[in-house]
Amino acid sequence: INIQTTGNTIAQLQLTPADGVKFYTNDGAHGLTFDNTGNLNVPSSVNFNGGSIYQVADEDLRIFAQDVENDGWALQLEVTDGVDTHSRLQQRRDQFQLGVGLTTGPAYYWQFNDTGVLTTPGNIEGPYGESISLQIQGASASSVVSLRTIDNTSTLRSNIDVDISNVTISTGTAAYTWKFDNTGNLTIPNSIRGINNGTPLIVDA
Numbered sequence: 272i273n274i275q276t277t278g279n280t281i282a283q284l285q286l287t288p289a290d291g292v293k294f295y296t297n298d299g300a301h302g303l304t305f306d307n308t309g310n311l312n313v314p315s316s317v318n319f320n321g322g323s324i325y326q327v328a329d330e331d332l333r334i335f336a337q338d339v340e341n342d343g344w345a346l347q348l349e350v351t352d353g354v355d356t357h358s359r360l361q362q363r364r365d366q367f368q369l370g371v372g373l374t375t376g377p378a379y380y381w382q383f384n385d386t387g388v389l390t391t392p393g394n395i396e397g398p399y400g401e402s403i404s405l406q407i408q409g410a411s412a413s414s415v416v417s418l419r420t421i422d423n424t425s426t427l428r429s430n431i432d433v434d435i436s437n438v439t440i441s442t443g444t445a446a447y448t449w450k451f452d453n454t455g456n457l458t459i460p461n462s463i464r465g466i467n468n469g470t471p472l473i474v475d476a
Contacts, residue, residue, distance in 0.1 A: 338364050410435050 283295040291306040301314040326332035336346035341364050348360040355374040361367070367383040379392035397403030407414045412435060419430040432439040438451040447460040 336362070341365075412436075 283293075285293040285295070287293070289307070291304060293302050293304045295302045302312075303314065304310075304312040306312065324332070334346060336344055338344035343363065345361050345363045347362075349356045350358045352374075357374050358369075358371045359373060360369055365385040369381045370378060372378045380390075381392065382390040384390070395403075405416055407416060414434060416433045417430055420428045422428055427441075427445055429442045430440075430445065432441075436453045440449040441447065448458075449460065450458040452458070
């Protein structure tokens with residue numbers, strides 16, 4: 272069944288057993304399809320005038336962005352003032368990114384990549400007056416928690432490593448290392464210098 276108007280603007284309504292219901296506007300160049308699998312295919316944006324999207328109860332709501340060639344196409348959720356974008360939630364094949372302050376600045380981004388790395392734009396802080404923990408569940412002999420500083424050339428400058436047996440502190444591109452082991456010993460790279468009752472104290476390694 273094909274119903275259409277003629278003149279300067281053509282609108283068509285097509286009902287087919289194979290494709291479902293198709294509605295064309297703008298000289299037939301843009302089609303909106305309700306197919307026979309329950310999907311709605313649109314040629315461009317869907318604008319809601321103060322509305323919402325609801326899924327039926329106890330069902331998933333799935334939105335897809337197809338990136339067959341892995342060339343950067345993304346699924347984006349944005350908050351705008353009608354002109355400028357202020358915040359954006361973006362999902363790609365290899366990255367999940369949250370951005371805020373995009374218009375007024377400064378812009379901040381949190382990135383979760385496909386290697387398991389979380390990049391933050393600033394500090395990670397716990398609730399006021401509470402503790403915050405960084406833990407490895409089921410730690411093995413190869414498990415390590417590290418705090419590191421790396422310069423613009425990706426060179427390691429200093430770090431603290433915590434494993435199941437030792438706590439290691441390194442400085443000077445890891446050239447100098449202090450190790451606190453699980454027997455109570457402290458291994459030092461050089462000398463320990465301090466003040467003992469006003470007298471300089473030097474303990475050589």
